[in-house]
Amino acid sequence: MSAYSLQLLLQGKIxxxxxxxVDAHSITWMEIGLPRDCLPAYxxxxxxxxxxxxxxxxxxxxxxxxxxxxxxxxFNRADIxxxxxxxxxRVGEYRQFASWQEIQEYLSHYDLDIDDFxxxxxxxxxxx
Numbered sequence: 001m002s003a004y005s006l007q008l009l010l011q012g013k014i015x016x017x018x019x020x021x022v023d024a025h026s027i028t029w030m031e032i033g034l035p036r037d038c039l040p041a042y043x044x045x046x047x048x049x050x051x052x053x054x055x056x057x058x059x060x061x062x063x064x065x066x067x068x069x070x071x072x073x074x075f076n077r078a079d080i081x082x083x084x085x086x087x088x089x090r091v092g093e094y095r096q097f098a099s100w101q102e103i104q105e106y107l108s109h110y111d112l113d114i115d116d117f118x119x120x121x122x123x124x125x126x127x128x
Contacts, residue, residue: 005114009068010060012039015117016126019110021074026090028074029126030110032103032117035096038067068103069094075127086127 014033021028040059071092079086
């Protein structure tokens, strides 16, 4: 397990992994993040709305208290490649997980590990 990927997740970042698409005309992603009510609070010594996203001092949720959510979404490949507004008809519902162990078991069914995921800030094609 990568401490870096897990730390990003616990800081409230969204991680993405492109999956094998459901058909040749689609692009499919798996998204992992924390539910809104589990996101870490901003530190008290900054102004509201301060941009501390890449700070090493950004707060994080303890892994023992963290809950996770995962969804799988597919989009039309042509829409993404031509930078058109995609259809959101195939955006999946979030599936909730109560612990780190549960999310690891779920990922193992797809033969994935948290190290396979990328910070969503570094994925230009993901439309959400």
